[in-house]
Amino acid sequence: MSLKMPPPDEAVLVRRKAVIAALRQIVPGEGVVEDADALRVYESDALTAYRQRPLAAVLPETTEQVCAILRWCHEQGVKVVPRGSGTSLSGGALPLADAVLMGMARFNRILEIDYVDRIAVVQPGVANLAVTRAVEARGFYYAPDPSSQIACSIGGNVAENSGGVHCLKYGLTTNNVLGVEMVMMDGQVVRLGGRSLDPAGQDLLGLVVGSEGLLGVVTEVTVRILPKPQSAKAALIGFPTVESAAECVAEVIGAGIIPAGMEMMDRPAIHAAEAFVNVGYPLDVDALLIVELDGPEAECNHLVDEVEKIALANGAVSCRVSQSEAERLAFWAGRKAAFPAMGRLAPDFYCMDGTIPRRRLPEVLRRMKALSLEHGLEVANVFHAGDGNLHPLILYDVNQEGQLDRAEAFGADILRLCVEVGGVLTGEHGVGVEKRDLMPVMFSEADLAHQQRVKCAFDPQLLLNPGKVFPVLHRCAELGRMHIHAGRLPFPDLPRF
Amino acid sequence: MSTVLSPSTIDELRDAIADAARGEARLEIRGGGSKADIGAPRHATLLDMSGFAGVIDYDPPELVLTVGAGTPLADIQALVAGHDQMLAFEPVDHGSLQGGATGASTIGGVIGAAVAGSRRLSRGSARDHFLGFKAVSGRGEAFVGGAKVVKNVTGYDLPKIFCGSWGRLGALTEVTLKVLPSPREQLTLAIAGLDTDQAIAAMARAMGSQADVAAAAHFPAGEFELDSVTLLRLEGFGPSVAARRAMLETLLTDAGSVRVLGREDAARAWTDLSNLRPLSGAPVLWRINTAPSRAGAILAGLEPLGARWLMDWAGGLIWMAFEGEPSVVRALAEAAGGHAALVRAPEALRRITPALQPQAPAVMALEARVRRAFDPASVFETGRFLDGPHAD
Numbered sequence: 001m002s003l004k005m006p007p008p009d010e011a012v013l014v015r016r017k018a019v020i021a022a023l024r025q026i027v028p029g030e031g032v033v034e035d036a037d038a039l040r041v042y043e044s045d046a047l048t049a050y051r052q053r054p055l056a057a058v059l060p061e062t063t064e065q066v067c068a069i070l071r072w073c074h075e076q077g078v079k080v081v082p083r084g085s086g087t088s089l090s091g092g093a094l095p096l097a098d099a100v101l102m103g104m105a106r107f108n109r110i111l112e113i114d115y116v117d118r119i120a121v122v123q124p125g126v127a128n129l130a131v132t133r134a135v136e137a138r139g140f141y142y143a144p145d146p147s148s149q150i151a152c153s154i155g156g157n158v159a160e161n162s163g164g165v166h167c168l169k170y171g172l173t174t175n176n177v178l179g180v181e182m183v184m185m186d187g188q189v190v191r192l193g194g195r196s197l198d199p200a201g202q203d204l205l206g207l208v209v210g211s212e213g214l215l216g217v218v219t220e221v222t223v224r225i226l227p228k229p230q231s232a233k234a235a236l237i238g239f240p241t242v243e244s245a246a247e248c249v250a251e252v253i254g255a256g257i258i259p260a261g262m263e264m265m266d267r268p269a270i271h272a273a274e275a276f277v278n279v280g281y282p283l284d285v286d287a288l289l290i291v292e293l294d295g296p297e298a299e300c301n302h303l304v305d306e307v308e309k310i311a312l313a314n315g316a317v318s319c320r321v322s323q324s325e326a327e328r329l330a331f332w333a334g335r336k337a338a339f340p341a342m343g344r345l346a347p348d349f350y351c352m353d354g355t356i357p358r359r360r361l362p363e364v365l366r367r368m369k370a371l372s373l374e375h376g377l378e379v380a381n382v383f384h385a386g387d388g389n390l391h392p393l394i395l396y397d398v399n400q401e402g403q404l405d406r407a408e409a410f411g412a413d414i415l416r417l418c419v420e421v422g423g424v425l426t427g428e429h430g431v432g433v434e435k436r437d438l439m440p441v442m443f444s445e446a447d448l449a450h451q452q453r454v455k456c457a458f459d460p461q462l463l464l465n466p467g468k469v470f471p472v473l474h475r476c477a478e479l480g481r482m483h484i485h486a487g488r489l490p491f492p493d494l495p496r497f
Numbered sequence: 498m499s500t501v502l503s504p505s506t507i508d509e510l511r512d513a514i515a516d517a518a519r520g521e522a523r524l525e526i527r528g529g530g531s532k533a534d535i536g537a538p539r540h541a542t543l544l545d546m547s548g549f550a551g552v553i554d555y556d557p558p559e560l561v562l563t564v565g566a567g568t569p570l571a572d573i574q575a576l577v578a579g580h581d582q583m584l585a586f587e588p589v590d591h592g593s594l595q596g597g598a599t600g601a602s603t604i605g606g607v608i609g610a611a612v613a614g615s616r617r618l619s620r621g622s623a624r625d626h627f628l629g630f631k632a633v634s635g636r637g638e639a640f641v642g643g644a645k646v647v648k649n650v651t652g653y654d655l656p657k658i659f660c661g662s663w664g665r666l667g668a669l670t671e672v673t674l675k676v677l678p679s680p681r682e683q684l685t686l687a688i689a690g691l692d693t694d695q696a697i698a699a700m701a702r703a704m705g706s707q708a709d710v711a712a713a714a715h716f717p718a719g720e721f722e723l724d725s726v727t728l729l730r731l732e733g734f735g736p737s738v739a740a741r742r743a744m745l746e747t748l749l750t751d752a753g754s755v756r757v758l759g760r761e762d763a764a765r766a767w768t769d770l771s772n773l774r775p776l777s778g779a780p781v782l783w784r785i786n787t788a789p790s791r792a793g794a795i796l797a798g799l800e801p802l803g804a805r806w807l808m809d810w811a812g813g814l815i816w817m818a819f820e821g822e823p824s825v826v827r828a829l830a831e832a833a834g835g836h837a838a839l840v841r842a843p844e845a846l847r848r849i850t851p852a853l854q855p856q857a858p859a860v861m862a863l864e865a866r867v868r869r870a871f872d873p874a875s876v877f878e879t880g881r882f883l884d885g886p887h888a889d
Contacts, residue, residue, distance in 0.1 A: 116701045116790040139707075161650045168647070174654065175625050190859050195788035197617065197813050199661065200836035200854045202864045206624055206657025210650050230707040250558035256581060256678035256734075295709060296744065299737030355646045357559055387648040388559075427648040435651075442651060447640045451653045453870035457863065469652065482518065482636055482873055 003050060003433055005467045008098035012078055016055055019078055019100065023058045026068045031106075033057040042083065042101050046148070047091040047434055049350075049404065054081065054095035061106045063181065063189060063219040070217065071187030073100060079463050080185070082213040084124065084156025087148040089351060090432025092160060092212050092468060099466075102217060104155050110134050111220070118225050119178060119195060124155025124218045128162075131223065140225040143170035146428070147336065155218050161210030163428035165261040165335075168386035169294075170226070172428070174209040181220035182208060185459040195222060207454065212430050213465040215458040229294035232260065233304050234328045237311045238285035238318040242266065243362045245287035248314040249385045250358065252291065255310060257303055259386060261292040263335050266365065268345075268380035269393070273334035276341035281334050282318045289385065290331050338382045339393065346378070346395035350407045354418030355427035358388045367417055368392060375410040377403070389427035390418065416441050431469045439471050448472075453479050501527075505548030507631075507639050510668060513544060515637025518874035525879050526664035528567060529601030531591040532610055536663075536852040536881035538844055546605055549670045554645070557582055561628065561645055562676050566605030566669035573604055577676050585677040586622050587614030593772040594782070595841060605669045611661030614771050615712035615730070618704075618810040624660040626675040632659065634667035635872025645673045658867065665878065666871040680711070680732035685763035686745055688753045689724040693717070693808075694793050696727045699752045700811040701789060703729050706748055708741040712767070713811040720775040720807060721766055728758070728766055770809060779805065779818030781842045783826050787835030789813045798829040823850045830854060851883040 012019070023032045033039055034056045043051045055078075060066045073080050079099035086093050095101045107123035110131070114120075115138055120131055128149040131142040145164035146152055152162065158180060163172045170176070179193030193205035208215050239245040245264055252259065265273065265288045274281040281288060289311070293303040308319050322328035334341075342349040356364055365381065372379045378395040392414050396407040415425050415435065419442045425435045439448060448470060455462065456476035466473060502524075504510040517524050525541035527533070549565040557580040564573060570588060577583055588607045592599040606612075608630075613622040629643030642655025659666055691699060696715040703710050712730040716722070729745060731738045746755045758766065769775060776782060787795060789812030796806065796815065804819035819826060823839065823846070830837040836854035839847065855861065861884060872878070 114788075114790065115705060116698075117788045118701075118705060119788075140705075161654065163648060163650075171621065171625065172648070172650075174657065175621055184863075188859050190863060191857065192860065194834055195791075196786040196835045197810060198611065198622065198786045200786070200856050201860070202867065203611070203624055203657045203661050204860070204863060204867065206654055206660070207867070209657075210654045227705055227707050229709075253560065253678070254558050256681060258677065295733075296707065296737055296740040298740035299734060302734055302736040355644075355648050357556070357561070357646060359556065359559060384648070388646050389648045423646050424644045424649040424651045426651050427646075428650055430650055431652065439652065442644075444640070446638050447642075448652075450634060450638070450640045450642070450871065451655065454653055454655075454658075454867060457866035457870045480873065 003437070005052070005096060005433070006473060008096065012055065012098040020056050022072055023056060023069065023100065026072065027058055027060050027065050031059045031061065033059070042086070042095055042103065045083070045086040045088040045091060045093040047089055047094070047432065050091050050094050050433060052095045052097060054101035055098055057101040057103055059103045059106050063183065066102070066183045066217055066219055067187045067189060069100070069102065070183055070185055074186045074461070074463060077461065077463070079466055081465050082159070082217050084153035084159065085127065085151050087152040087156065088160060088430060088432060089353070090426065090430040090434040092430050092432040094433050096467060104153065104217070107155070107219060115140070117195060119222055120225050121220065121222045122154055124158065124221055125153050128152050128154060128157055131225070135225050136228065139228050141228045142223055143176055143226055144173050154221050154223065158209050158218050158221055159211065159213045160430045165263060165384060168262065168384070169258050169260050174206060176224050177205070177209055177221060178224060179222040180205060180208060180218045182216040182218045184216045185461070185464045193222070212432065212469050214455055214469060215464070231297045231300050232292055232294040232328060233300040234290055234292040234322045234331045235304055235307055235311070236281070236320045236331045237289040237291065237316045238282040239287040239289065239314070239316055240285060242287045242365050244315040245289050246358065246361045248289065248311050248316065251310045251314065252307055253386070255306060257306060259291050260294040261290065262384070262386035263290045264288065264383040264385040265335065265338065266381040268378065269338050269382050272341040272345050272380060273338050276344060277333045277337045279330040279334045285317060290335055335382065342380060342393050342395060347397045347399065350394040350396065350411055352392045352394065352411050352414050353389070353426045353429040354415050354423055355387070355389045356418050356421050356423035358385065360421040364390070364417060364421060368414060371410060371413050371417070375406050377406055377410055379410070384427070387427070388423065412438060433468055436469060437471045439469070449474070449479055456480065501543045501545050503545040503548055507633065507670060510633045510670065511637045511639060514633055514635065514668065514876060517542070517876045518635060518637055521874065522876070523879050524876050525881070526609070526668050526877065528603030528606035528609070529569065531595060531597065531602045532606060534595045535840060537847050537883050539879040539881050541879040544668060546603065546668060552576065553671060560647055560676050561673060563645060563671060563673040564604060566603065566608070566672050568604050569600065570602040570604055570607055571600055578679065581679050582676045583679045584626065584674065585616060585620040586626050587616040588612045588623065589614045589771045596777070604672055608660050608669060608672055609662060609664050615714060615767060615809050618713060618813065619709070619711045624657055627656045627660050627672065628675055629673040630656055630659060630669050631671040632667040632669045635874060635876045643673070647675050663882070665868050681734050682732070682738045683763070684731045684738050684742060685758040685766065686729045686731070686742065686755050687758045688727045688749065688755055689722070690753055691715070691725055691727050693796055695752065696725065696808070697789055697792055697812040699727055699749055700729070702748060703745055704811050706744060708744045708748070709733070714770050715808040715812070716766070716775070717806065720805070721769060730767070770807060773807065773816055775807060776805060776816060776818040781818065781820045781846065782840045783817040783819060783837050784840045785815040785817055785826070785830050785835060785837045787813060787815065787830065787833045791833035791835065795829045795833050795835070799826065827854055853882060855884070
């Protein structure tokens with residue numbers, strides 16, 4: 001494992017007892033965790049290859065406590081790593097040996113639901129699915145639906161700008177959040193956005209969503225809720241080649257249809273999923289599409305016919321349309337089980353998350369196959385086909401010498417390939433520690449410096465979640481210097497004030 | 498007469514900005530100039546971005562369009578319409594709002610001012626469709642933010658902070674936008690004679706239904722027709738629009754008689770709203786953002802003082818012609834949890850009234866620090882927003 005985290009600050013490590021005592025002054029009782037065994041649950045998030053025991057964990061319950069903790073840590077130069085439910089796939093909540101881990105699980109209340117303005121005000125520790133559960137009796141739901149939605153928290157969704165299978169039509173977290181209350185590292189509380197659609201000034205909220213816990217700790221979130229569509233139907237379509245499936249996707253969109261979800265699986269993924277859940281996926285195809293349409297029943301019926309026509313015109317060898325809600329869910333069961341299904345094929349799998357321009361898909365899959373041979377590891381692919389977000393699943397065995405390193409090297413090659421064809425390193429899982437060192441593949445030094453200066457505007461001492469997202473930790477003073485190049489001056493007449 | 502710089506290459510642009518930074522000069526980034534009369538008068542050197550115009554990449558099935566930031570909005574709308582696609586946030590040309598001609602607005606200006614029209618209610622704003630950019634910051638350095646694919650969370654979401662930044666962070670040279678298929682059919686339902694509260698309630702019920710209403714607006718009596726009229730726009734495929742129309746007619750029977758506006762009347766109504774024709778003669782124009790449920794309180798406070806208004810976004814946006822005290826407008830907006838921007842006003846008023854509603858000091862200080870991160874020498878601080886380069 002090649003990942004290097006910032007070296008722990010010895011001066012903080014030796015003050016561990018004093019740090020814990022200070023935290024206990026702010027959060028009483030079981031809200032401060034120092035016991036080695038009890039700290040084990042915080043050692044990693046869902047990127048389990050990386051583990052680190054934190055200095056201590058603190059579980060505040062109020063915004064005032066969050067303020068006091070951050071203010072104290074800021075004054076004392078102690079780092080803080082925020083954590084929601086710990087479902088990050090990129091190591092966003094990976095602790096540091098010299099940092100306090102701030103768990104937000106106790107912020108678990110839904111504060112307000114307003115059906116006239118169609119918003120819910122919730123605390124960040126509320127689970128994503130719990131928002132939908134709270135409003136579904138009135139026919140509403142919260143649209144972003146990451147696959148971990150039973151467990152993942154709204155605060156974590158804000159940090160990661162989480163998506164889900166329906167985000168081509170309904171957007172990511174950033175498109176569904178109206179406002180946050182946030183505590184900055186120095187203990188100041190700011191409210192960004194609110195209950196209206198547009199921000200009053202600069203869109204700081206848009207900057208905070210997806211900032212991976214580096215800019216502040218969110219203590220309250222206002223989200224939009226939507227009326228649940230009247231009906232949903234899914235079509236399960238098999239294609240003899242990836243090319244024909246990709247062409248079908250392009251033509252569906254070309255016909256003006258934005259499906260609620262459009263997922264593709266390649267042959268290895270189809271076989272693994274079918275073996276796992278037995279829902280009747282066709283096994284003699286190279287690509288399987290699940291296309292879901294939602295809306296009024298008349299719309300679903302009309303569009304599912306259109307999609308079927310387009311699929312058959314593009315050489316589909318099988319097409320089943322769900323005849324009941326149970327059948328629709330069965331179509332999805334295989335796709336949703338794709339990750340655990342991999343557990344049957346290999347002891348471990350490593351899930352990647354690049355996005356590519358859809359038109360490059362056949363080429364990317366071909367080249368990925370070549371990389372698979374080169375690295376000696378199998379790969380299966382599931383793909384949010386509508387928006388080009390690719391999830392290659394690399395199969396390996398951590399107990400076999402060198403396989404984890406090879407899996408990571410293969411993964412890095414896949415992400416380089418995504419960037420090379422015009423895509424990005426991560427479509428929805430975040431950079432975290434996992435893709436941190438690949439950032440220069442996508443961004444120049446100047447690009448990264450412009451992002452890091454944003455960090456400096458929020459947290460100039462770099463105390464909040466350091467070691468994530470950016471490959472090199474530049475001090476803010478160093479980043480702030482202006483290096484004006486002494487070139488030729490084409491505008492010598494520029495007036496000065 | 499202001500000096501105008503018209504760079505046409507990234508190198509020229511970098512030199513212009515770096516030179517200004519070194520010389521403590523001020524630059525105002527200018528697209529088509531359609532929003533030049535928003536904000537306080539100022540004397541900055543104009544940085545004309547029209548040299549960065551043209552289509553760079555457009556592949557309709559990818560739903561992604563990359564163009565030069567100086568490309569006229571009208572050209573882009575014509576281009577995508579040719580492929581049955583649209584900018585779903587329905588940006589409006591500000592020319593007519595400021596009492597001038599249309600056609601000058603550029604996409605860079607649309608992004609800079611976060612402009613969106615009636616469909617913003619259901620499909621999001623410019624920010625929600627702005628995927629990536631190339632720019633030169635106040636440091637005179639070229640850099641990129643975001644990317645050219647529709648789904649991306651790599652690094653900070655810099656397009657969000659550039660959208661609505663009014664050219665105070667850097668000069669956009671290239672922008673990548675998400676485009677969407679145009680609706681095959683549109684249909685507008687109208688309910689006549691509702692008072693303000695009834696209209697807001699009817700729009701809320703429609704928005705809370707499964708009818709997937711694309712836009713919802715309200716004209717008070719005399720502004721479009723003799724009676725007040727509440728509009729609900731449906732968009733999509735024929736069978737779907739028909740089904741949703743039936744849904745709304747049933748849902749709103751108790752609100753009044755629901756009728757379908759003829760094609761021409763509907764087009765006229767939405768155009769009147771986007772260019773604010775009924776308020777065109779008013780010297781002072783406010784744009785008030787609020788939660789819909791609180792719009793009534795704002796109107797109840799201003800109507801008795803002679804304000805005239807139109808309502809969009811199901812009540813979440815109020816266009817207000819009002820010549821009274823700005824502090825009254827801002828206090829009512831704030832009490833409702835919203836905010837009011839001064840969009841059109843005589844120079845004397847703009848000289849003393851900030852165009853954007855002042856916010857909590859901690860937020861304004863944070864905004865200023867973010868601006869200094871991109872523009873340490875305050876090259877783009879022209880005084881237009883009356884908040885100074887260092888709000889703290």
